[in-house]
Amino acid sequence: MGVRGWATMALAALVAAPAAAADGGRAEPVPFRVGFSRALFADLNPNDAQAAMKVWGQTVAQERRVAISPQPRIIDTVETLRREWGAGRLDAVALPLDEFGQIGADGHIAHSFFASVGGQVSDAYIVVTHREGPRVRLADLAGCEVNVFRGPRMALGEPWLELELVRLGLSPSSRHFGGIQRPTKLSKAVLPVFFRQAEAAIVDRRGFETMVELNPQLGRQLRVIASSPPLVSMILVLRTGFDPTVAPEVIASLRDFHRTQAGRQVLTLFQSDQLVDCDPELLRASIALLAEYRRLTVRIEAGGGDAP
Numbered sequence: 001m002g003v004r005g006w007a008t009m010a011l012a013a014l015v016a017a018p019a020a021a022a023d024g025g026r027a028e029p030v031p032f033r034v035g036f037s038r039a040l041f042a043d044l045n046p047n048d049a050q051a052a053m054k055v056w057g058q059t060v061a062q063e064r065r066v067a068i069s070p071q072p073r074i075i076d077t078v079e080t081l082r083r084e085w086g087a088g089r090l091d092a093v094a095l096p097l098d099e100f101g102q103i104g105a106d107g108h109i110a111h112s113f114f115a116s117v118g119g120q121v122s123d124a125y126i127v128v129t130h131r132e133g134p135r136v137r138l139a140d141l142a143g144c145e146v147n148v149f150r151g152p153r154m155a156l157g158e159p160w161l162e163l164e165l166v167r168l169g170l171s172p173s174s175r176h177f178g179g180i181q182r183p184t185k186l187s188k189a190v191l192p193v194f195f196r197q198a199e200a201a202i203v204d205r206r207g208f209e210t211m212v213e214l215n216p217q218l219g220r221q222l223r224v225i226a227s228s229p230p231l232v233s234m235i236l237v238l239r240t241g242f243d244p245t246v247a248p249e250v251i252a253s254l255r256d257f258h259r260t261q262a263g264r265q266v267l268t269l270f271q272s273d274q275l276v277d278c279d280p281e282l283l284r285a286s287i288a289l290l291a292e293y294r295r296l297t298v299r300i301e302a303g304g305g306d307a308p
Helices: 003-009 046-062 078-086 156-169 186-194 205-214 216-221 247-255 259-271 282-302
Strands: 032-036 068-075 092-096 110-117 125-130 146-147 179-181 200-204 221-227 234-239 275-277
Touching: 003 046, 003 205, 032 046, 032 078, 032 205, 046 068, 068 078, 092 221, 110 200, 125 156, 125 186, 146 156, 146 186, 146 259, 156 200, 186 200, 186 216, 186 221, 200 205, 200 216, 205 216, 216 221, 221 259, 247 275
Parallel strands: 032 068, 032 092, 146 179, 146 200
Antiparallel strands: 092 234, 110 234, 110 275, 125 200, 125 221
16 A cells, blocks of 8 residues: 555544443553654754643543553664554554654554644745845755744645755755755744845745744845745654554544643744644645655756756
């Protein structure tokens, strides 16, 4: 089953299972092994997410009377994620969408969630330059220094940019730009463009608009010269086979994640405010972009030239 297959399965109802007993149904809490991709923590303290997940588990146990014991792990590489998921040592995993397609999760998903912010589950990426400069097209950035923001919701920013460059008949970013910096703070990506220390920044539109609200001068001095379509950047999936006596309540509590202080703390780390059920239709553009990007990467590595 391909990537499209798992997307269809993502909204399938969890196999009916007996509800947990009112007292939690067992003497010992059920381990809930959650893996977080290191890629989600470019400039974040992973200990904060781990601590908050454990507090959330205590909240679920107290409020829903379902005894679970979250065991959050920060996993450094896609290879390790693939191995741990394949061996059944993870009950859930939160990761960027580009990594999800690499861990071989097809056929092993009971439920999926998107991380939304302001009611939106997708992100859009933009390229901004200074209004007083001559850079009004991506072609004008040839040989220039650019900043690519490395935020938790920027997973598809560079794949989109690479495809856009090639669509315009330009070289891949490694040859088109004179240099690429990847700051982990949005301000360090945008402000150097404002102060004419870099020619362009590739950032998420929502983050940039928030900066402009706080400092309208940024909006007056910077302009958007390219923008992406809406794309889904991250996903949380639960594995089939997780303890059926607690799985329905765990899914329900994840829907209410934003209603607990610990849940809000985790969501804030990932620039999100709620978990919502996965809608496969919203994944189509992101899946198509990643597939095209992988084909392009193969051609470039094989020396097939710049054109698509």
